[in-house]
Every structure is written in structure tokens, then in C-alpha cells.
Amino acid sequence: MKKIITILILGAVSLSFAQSATKKADRLFEKMWYKDAAVLYELEAKKFDNKNNKFLKKEGKAEYLNLLKRAGDAYFFNTDMQNAYRWYDKLISNFYSEVDSEYIFRYAHTLEGIGKYRDAKRWMKEFAKRTEKKDDRSENLNQRKITIEDVLDIEEGFTLKNVSVNTKYSDFGPMYYKDQLVYSSAVDSSNFHTRIYHWNEQPFLNMYLGELDEIESDLKLISDFSKKLNTRYHEATLAFSPDETKVYFTRNNYDGDLHRDHKGTNHLKLYSAELLRDEDSLLTWQHIKELPFNSEDYSVGHPAVSEDGKHLYFVSDMPGSIGATDIFVVDILDSDNHRIQDSTQQYNGYSKPRNLGEKINTAGREMFPYITNNALYFASDGHLGLGGLDVYESRKIDSNFSKPINLGAPLNSELDDFGFIINEEKNKGFVCSNRLSGKGDDDIYSFVRLPTSEIACNQSIRGHISNTITGERLANVKMSLYDEAGTPLETTTTNLNGAYKFNNVLNCATKFNITALKSGYAPKEKPVLTLDEEGETIVALGLETLSNLIVEEAGILKIKIGIIYFDLDKSFVRNDASIELNKVVLLMMQYPNMVIKIESHTDSRNTEDYNLKLSDRRAKSTRDYIISQGINSNRIKSAIGYGESQLINQCKSDVECSESEHQLNRRSEFIIIKM
Structure with missing residues (x-):
């Protein structure tokens, strides 16, 4: 697929001995006139091929390296994988240790594009190794969980047919409309002159209406889709509201004049139009408007509308993108109520765009979304595939999407496969591809989805x-x-x-x-x-424990209150102690099934026999107080004193300790037996 979304342009090349020719090639490249640029880059690169190795290793090295990059890129961005491979192969062979990992990625894709899957697998692993934890594509391409062989072995799930409307030019972007199909084509319909799009030397894209032949799974041209929507520049890929009275479509940044950013790039924008009756009572598309999240500085395009009409999905390279192009979504808001429940920023009937996240989007290209009630379908070169863009399916679970699954051959091929749409009830649909067996550049294929055996997961x-x-x-x-x-x-x-x-x-x-x-x-x-x-x-x-008074210590549930103080050599409950014990009473009233046992302890000062008897009197005095406050006696399993037999620190009778250390051992514990 010729990259409809703007590609991030690489830095300019400057050759000392052939400056003017290379600068001209650079200017063509930056305008995305890739075919013309490729010719000039090849001519300059071949001059280097005639130089000796000593020259290439010294003063000509940087220039030659950049020429190989640009020559390969000019073909790669035009999906000419055979020629892109020739130049990337020289680049990798001569400058492997010096090239950016992105060229390893592109090289692997060209190998897939010419059917060299074994070599592609090796270089994908090399890319993953170089970019581990730095590029999310590395996890998709390291092939530890799934390999290229696994994708190649996917059970065939589709039968394809090249439809009649295809031309030698680019035909793609189908979308259902009533009982017909709207699609985009570069077929030249001008009676006066051919308007050439210099990227791939083809006429500009317009939208056409096709007649569906269900029996033959074919598509035949009827007419232009809309004279009002088509302009002299690109119009492509569209989507309709559920009632088909509103259309969203992609167009160059054009309103009578072609607008460019500060770098001279003309970006794509999304527009909407409404189907209304004109003064002659004819239904026509009117009120053409830009969507509010368009920009002069990035591209927005390739719309898809959810079946309930509440969400608009699209592709962009806007700030916040994970990769070259990502899939985003906005809420389509009711014109009578622009409030959003989560207070997301909103403007002019749409929420703020939300990136679908790293499960769907990668550092590569995600494009051409299509949404149903059951799944999101999209094209990507960042997930493991067969080459170029492949079509993936991500099952929809509530508002989340599952990990994308490659739909396999023959739907996918070694080149670009994209623009997938489906009627899930009929298991029929359309997909686009620039595979070499087609009639021209991008072709539209009808398909039937076959029943496949479920793969256990x-x-x-x-x-x-x-x-x-x-x-x-x-x-x-x-x-x-x-x-x-x-x-x-x-x-x-x-x-x-x-x-x-x-x-x-x-x-x-x-x-x-x-x-x-x-x-x-x-x-x-x-x-x-x-x-x-x-x-x-x-x-x-x-x-969380049922109360902040309940704690678990070493696997034992206890009621934790303040220290219970007794007078010296006494065991009756003092007023300050009763305040703490009342917390135990209230908790036991709150949980009427609670059963506890009481354990009292002393420090090691005085004799063991004395401490044992004193602690036992205090335990039973504590029990009697709790019962006196209305707690049934059978809810206190036991009240026992242990004297100094269970010290919690080193303060035995022969060890000198501070008062605070001794105090830690003078404690009453309320252990929960049952709740």
C-alpha cells in the first residue's frame, strides 16, 4: 500500500562530489515523489560502486551509506520490495554495525516481500535483540512465542476473488453503503488532462460507487460516489453513521487551496458531510466540515464507525502516537448533551482522541481500522506477519480488545494487505492488496470466510x-x-x-x-x-480486617487495644483500663459470633510463681469485666495467665533492661478463636 498517511522523512543527504544531483533527488524524496527520486539515487549510488574500497572506507563512507538508505527507502515507501531489497542488502552488508535498527526492520520486511522467510526470521530476531525493551515491536518479532512458520501454517480461512472494478491503478478502501459499495480509485476520469500523483506516478484518488453482485462475489462500477465530495486531490476511505445519513471521509488538507505545514508537507484530514435534500429535493451530501481534531501539523484519516454509532475510530500520527501511525478513537457525542461522564476533554461534538494503546498499536504502522460488535480488524506491519501490512483481528471484550491475531494466508500475502471489511452474519467481505498476482497496483478482493477449527487457547x-x-x-x-x-x-x-x-x-x-x-x-x-x-x-x-482493632500476627488474629494497666500487685480493672476494654466489648457486640480467649503476661521481675499467679488473677479479672458489660461468658473460651513464660524480648530476670523494655512484656492479649 502506498503510504497514504505521511511518513516521517529522513534527514537530507549531501554528497560532496555530486551535490546537485543528490540534492535534486532529496527534494523529490521529500515531496514523496519516490519513483523519480529512486532513479537519481540509483545513478549516484552506482558511481560509488565503481570506487575502490579504500575510498568507501574513508572520505566516501558517510555519503555512500546515506545513498544506500535513501535508494532503499524510495523503493520501500513505494512497496517495491524487490528493488528495496537490493539496496538494503548492500546497506546491511557494508554497514551492518552502523545502521539504525529501523533499517534492520525494513530489511526483514523486504525479505518477506520477496518470499525469503527463513532469512526474514533471522533478521527479525536481530531487530528484536537490538531493540529489546526499547521498541514494542521487539516482543512481537522475537518469535519466542510465535514464529513466522506458525503464521505460515495458519489454517486457510478465506477464499479470495479479484473484483471487476480493479484497474491498473490503485483501487482500495471499500465500505458498505446501502446495498452497494463505495471505494477509492486512482482511475483517471478527467476529460482534459491526467492529474498525476508523483509519489507513484498515478492519478489522484476519488471515491466511486460500485454495484454488489452477491452471487458472483463481484463488484462493478456504477458512477462517482459524489461530485460534491470528490475534488481535484485525494479523497479516500470513508465510513457511515448507522443510519447512513452522515459520512466521514479522508481528504488532503484542501479547501480550494492546498495547505502545507512548515516543512511543506500536505497532511490528510477527516471530514464529515450530511445527506440532505437540496433545492430540487434531491438527496445530496452537504455541510462538509473538518473534524475538530484535525491539524495542519499531522495527518488524520481512515475512519471507521462503531455499529451503535457512538465511536469513531481513525488513524493518525498526532502527538501521543506510539509509532509511525496509530489507531485512535473518539466518542461521538449527542448534540443535545456534550457532557462526558469521565470529564474527558471534548470539543464540537467529539471527545478528546484516545490512543488504543500498546496491545493494538506498535512502533510501526497500524492502519485501516474496521469495527464490528465482535472485533476490531486493522492492518499493521508492527505485529509478526507475512510481509508489509497484514490484516489482524482483535476480539472485542466489553471496552477492551484482545491480543491481535494474524488472519493468515491467503488473506495476507508477502506484500501489503489492508482495508478489510466484513459482514459477519454472511461471513463475506472485501480486502485490499498489492500482491503481484493482481491487476494493477492496489486491488480490491472479495472474500468468503470459511469455517475453521477452533485452536485451543x-x-x-x-x-x-x-x-x-x-x-x-x-x-x-x-x-x-x-x-x-x-x-x-x-x-x-x-x-x-x-x-x-x-x-x-x-x-x-x-x-x-x-x-x-x-x-x-x-x-x-x-x-x-x-x-x-x-x-x-x-x-x-x-x-482488609473487619476492624482496625483486628490484626494478624504470625498467623494469629488478635484484638489490638491500648495497654491494660494494673496497680502494683493488684488485679482489679482500673478506670483507664476499662476504657480500653470497652473497645473489646463494643467489637464483640458488633460481631456476635466472635469468640476470644484472654492471655495475660508479666515481666520477669519478681519470682516465676508470683508472676504466674498475678497474671492469672489479672486475666480472670479482665474476663469478668467484659462479662459484666453484657458479653455472654461462653464467648470467652479461656482467661489464663502465663506470667513471665512468654517474654517477647531478651529481658529475663538476669538481664538488665529499661522500664520501656520490661513494659513490652506486661501485656494482655485478646486472641480471636471464631468470628
């Missing part, structure tokens, strides 16, 4: 549970797994490290629910969507 769920406040991992948490309808599937318990795992083999990209239950903690439920690729979905949960 298995997932499991594991994770860990921790205390939300302390971060401590929680053992003995009962974990339960349910399907989306609430049917129980499995239960398990966390181990000493707070880890759990369900043994059930689950489907990928499927909704489940998990619950976590532990005595003393608030129950937790979490909806889970398993990952969309083979492996494990990891779910970590945090639990």
Missing part, C-alpha cells in the same frame, strides 16, 4: 493474597473460582506464603469471578478476564 489463574495495610502475605485464605454466570468451579487455600493456584484449565479471554474469604477479614470478590494468549493470568488481592 488455555489459561490458568494464580496469584497471592496479602494484608492491605501491612503487606503481610496471608495463609489459609479460602479462594473460590466461579464462571461469569456464578457457577462454582473450584476452591483452594493459600499456602504459608499467601500463594494460591486454581487447577482448572480455563479458556483465554474469558470472564471469571474470584472470591477470597478469611476469618477476621472482609470478604473480597474480583472479576477476572483471562489473558488472550496461552499461559497464566496472575491475580493478586489485598484483604
Whole structure:
């Protein structure tokens, strides 16, 4: 596909001995007149080929390197992979260690484009190695999980037919309209002169209306789609509102004059028009308007409208893009209510554009989205494919999209495949390609989607549970797994490290629910969507105790209150102690099933026998106070004093300690037995 979205232009080349010729080639390249530029770059590069190696290694090295880049790029951007390969191969052979990783990526794509998949695999891995953790394409192309061979082995899911409307020029961008099809073509319909688009020496694109032949899976030209929408420059790729009374379409930045940015680039823009009756009561497209998120500084194009008419998807290289071109989405707002629930910025009936994120978009090109209720289809060269742009399917799950899946051959080929649309009820649609078997440049193909065997994608769920406040991992948490309808599937318990795992083999990209239950903690439920690729979905949960007075220490639930003070050698409950004990009373009233036991401890000062008896009297005095406040005696399992037998520090009778250190051992503990 000849790059409709503007390509980031490489730096200018300057050759000392052939400055004027190369500068002319650079000017042509920057205007995207790639065919003319390629001829001049080749001529200059061949002059270097006649120089000796000593010259190339010294004063001519930088110039030759840049010429090889530009010669390769001029063909690559025009999808002439055979010639692009010739120059990139020289570039890699001579300057492998010095070229930017992007040229490794392009070289691999040219190898795919000429069918050298084994070599392409090697160079994709090299690209992934060079760019690991720096470029999101590296994970797609490192082929650790899926290889080129896997893509080549995808079961054939489509039958294709080249349709009748195709010409020797570029024909692409089909879209359903009523019982017909609108598409874009560079077929020259001028009666006076041929308007050549110098990028690929073809006439400019306009939109045409085609008649669908369902029986023959064919398309025949009827007429121009709209004289009012077509101009002397590019119009291409369009989408309609569900009622087909509004159209969104791509056009050059043109309003009678062709506008360019400060670099001289004419960007693409999205426009809308409404189907209204004119003064002769004829339905025509009127009120042509620019969409408000267009810009003079970047391109916006290739629209797709959701089936409910609430979202508009499009392609752009606007700020915030992950790669060369990304897919974005905006909300189409009701004209009577421009409020957005999440307070997203909005203007003139649309929300602020949102990037679809790294699952869909890569550092490469994502283009030509098409959205249904079930899936997003798009073209990309940043995911692992067969060469150039390939078509991918990403299943729609609520407002999320699954990991894109390559739709395989014969839908995809070694060159560019894009512009996919489908009627999912009929399993029929159209796709575009510039594969060499076509009639001309880009061709439109009709297809029938075949029933295919389901490829199993298995997932499991594991994770860990921790205390939300302390971060401590929680053992003995009962974990339960349910399907989306609430049917129980499995239960398990966390181990000493707070880890759990369900043994059930689950489907990928499927909704489940998990619950976590532990005595003393608030129950937790979490909806889970398993990952969309083979492996494990990891779910970590945090639990909070039912009250901030309840803590877990070394796996034991306790009621934590302030220190209970007793007078010297006494065991009756003082007024200040009763304030703290009332917290225990209130908590037990709040949780009527709670059962506790009371343990009292002393420090090591005085004799062991004395301390044991004193602590036991204090434990029972504490119990009696709690019962006196209305708590049933059978809810206190025991009240026992342990004297100095369970010190929590080193302060034994023969060890000198401070008063504060001794105080740590003088404690009463309220241990929860049951909730």
C-alpha cells in the first residue's frame, strides 16, 4: 500500500562530489515523489560502486551509506520490495554495525516481500535483540512465542476473488453503503488532462460507487460516489453513521487551496458531510466540515464507525502516537448533551482522541481500522506477519480488545494487505492488496470466510493474597473460582506464603469471578478476564480486617487495644483500663459470633510463681469485666495467665533492661478463636 498517511522523512543527504544531483533527488524524496527520486539515487549510488574500497572506507563512507538508505527507502515507501531489497542488502552488508535498527526492520520486511522467510526470521530476531525493551515491536518479532512458520501454517480461512472494478491503478478502501459499495480509485476520469500523483506516478484518488453482485462475489462500477465530495486531490476511505445519513471521509488538507505545514508537507484530514435534500429535493451530501481534531501539523484519516454509532475510530500520527501511525478513537457525542461522564476533554461534538494503546498499536504502522460488535480488524506491519501490512483481528471484550491475531494466508500475502471489511452474519467481505498476482497496483478482493477449527487457547489463574495495610502475605485464605454466570468451579487455600493456584484449565479471554474469604477479614470478590494468549493470568488481592482493632500476627488474629494497666500487685480493672476494654466489648457486640480467649503476661521481675499467679488473677479479672458489660461468658473460651513464660524480648530476670523494655512484656492479649 502506498503510504497514504505521511511518513516521517529522513534527514537530507549531501554528497560532496555530486551535490546537485543528490540534492535534486532529496527534494523529490521529500515531496514523496519516490519513483523519480529512486532513479537519481540509483545513478549516484552506482558511481560509488565503481570506487575502490579504500575510498568507501574513508572520505566516501558517510555519503555512500546515506545513498544506500535513501535508494532503499524510495523503493520501500513505494512497496517495491524487490528493488528495496537490493539496496538494503548492500546497506546491511557494508554497514551492518552502523545502521539504525529501523533499517534492520525494513530489511526483514523486504525479505518477506520477496518470499525469503527463513532469512526474514533471522533478521527479525536481530531487530528484536537490538531493540529489546526499547521498541514494542521487539516482543512481537522475537518469535519466542510465535514464529513466522506458525503464521505460515495458519489454517486457510478465506477464499479470495479479484473484483471487476480493479484497474491498473490503485483501487482500495471499500465500505458498505446501502446495498452497494463505495471505494477509492486512482482511475483517471478527467476529460482534459491526467492529474498525476508523483509519489507513484498515478492519478489522484476519488471515491466511486460500485454495484454488489452477491452471487458472483463481484463488484462493478456504477458512477462517482459524489461530485460534491470528490475534488481535484485525494479523497479516500470513508465510513457511515448507522443510519447512513452522515459520512466521514479522508481528504488532503484542501479547501480550494492546498495547505502545507512548515516543512511543506500536505497532511490528510477527516471530514464529515450530511445527506440532505437540496433545492430540487434531491438527496445530496452537504455541510462538509473538518473534524475538530484535525491539524495542519499531522495527518488524520481512515475512519471507521462503531455499529451503535457512538465511536469513531481513525488513524493518525498526532502527538501521543506510539509509532509511525496509530489507531485512535473518539466518542461521538449527542448534540443535545456534550457532557462526558469521565470529564474527558471534548470539543464540537467529539471527545478528546484516545490512543488504543500498546496491545493494538506498535512502533510501526497500524492502519485501516474496521469495527464490528465482535472485533476490531486493522492492518499493521508492527505485529509478526507475512510481509508489509497484514490484516489482524482483535476480539472485542466489553471496552477492551484482545491480543491481535494474524488472519493468515491467503488473506495476507508477502506484500501489503489492508482495508478489510466484513459482514459477519454472511461471513463475506472485501480486502485490499498489492500482491503481484493482481491487476494493477492496489486491488480490491472479495472474500468468503470459511469455517475453521477452533485452536485451543488455555489459561490458568494464580496469584497471592496479602494484608492491605501491612503487606503481610496471608495463609489459609479460602479462594473460590466461579464462571461469569456464578457457577462454582473450584476452591483452594493459600499456602504459608499467601500463594494460591486454581487447577482448572480455563479458556483465554474469558470472564471469571474470584472470591477470597478469611476469618477476621472482609470478604473480597474480583472479576477476572483471562489473558488472550496461552499461559497464566496472575491475580493478586489485598484483604482488609473487619476492624482496625483486628490484626494478624504470625498467623494469629488478635484484638489490638491500648495497654491494660494494673496497680502494683493488684488485679482489679482500673478506670483507664476499662476504657480500653470497652473497645473489646463494643467489637464483640458488633460481631456476635466472635469468640476470644484472654492471655495475660508479666515481666520477669519478681519470682516465676508470683508472676504466674498475678497474671492469672489479672486475666480472670479482665474476663469478668467484659462479662459484666453484657458479653455472654461462653464467648470467652479461656482467661489464663502465663506470667513471665512468654517474654517477647531478651529481658529475663538476669538481664538488665529499661522500664520501656520490661513494659513490652506486661501485656494482655485478646486472641480471636471464631468470628
